[in-house]
Amino acid sequence: MSQNIHDVIRQQVTENPIVLYMKGSAQFPQCGFSARAVQILKACEAKSVMTVDVLQDPAIRQGIKEFSNWPTIPQLYIKGEFIGGSDIMTEMFQSGELQPLVAAAS
């Protein structure tokens, strides 16, 4: 079961260039940290972002924490690589590191 969820997640992050695991949708985030993550991706002019609402699926909600070895939501993946949570996204956006990563994946 748990292994299957990890396979699902692995497929999501490898088949989609930018994946944001978050609470709620991009239109209606259900958590301030997820809302900030969406805003940062918009500010980076990210295209083709796949968002996964972990509140819709308890297996994904737990599975993504195990998969990334990271206890919090949101979590950003770009080209299959775990980038971090909303604090790391904020720091990388402010330092200008995030924009080229997003541009290269959009």
Place this chain on the structure above:
Amino acid sequence: MDVAQEIHQRLTVLQPELCDLDDDSAAHQGHAGAAGGGGHYTLTIVSAAFVGKNRIARHRQVYDLLQDLMPHTIHALALKTYAPGEI
């Protein structure tokens, strides 16, 4: 021992030069995530243990020390991690 004291005590193994914890829980009263009673915190920590580590590794070092408190005692933790001299 309250939660803030517990967090400070756990982080002493990192021998932080600065360990500043803000309890933001009051600002989140009433929202769905706060219903479980877990607190919202912002932690700024400066430690030589972060030298040469990237952001993900630094956050994991902190999370590892607090793992069993999350997500029920600590619902949300905003993290700023610095090596000495970075701020």
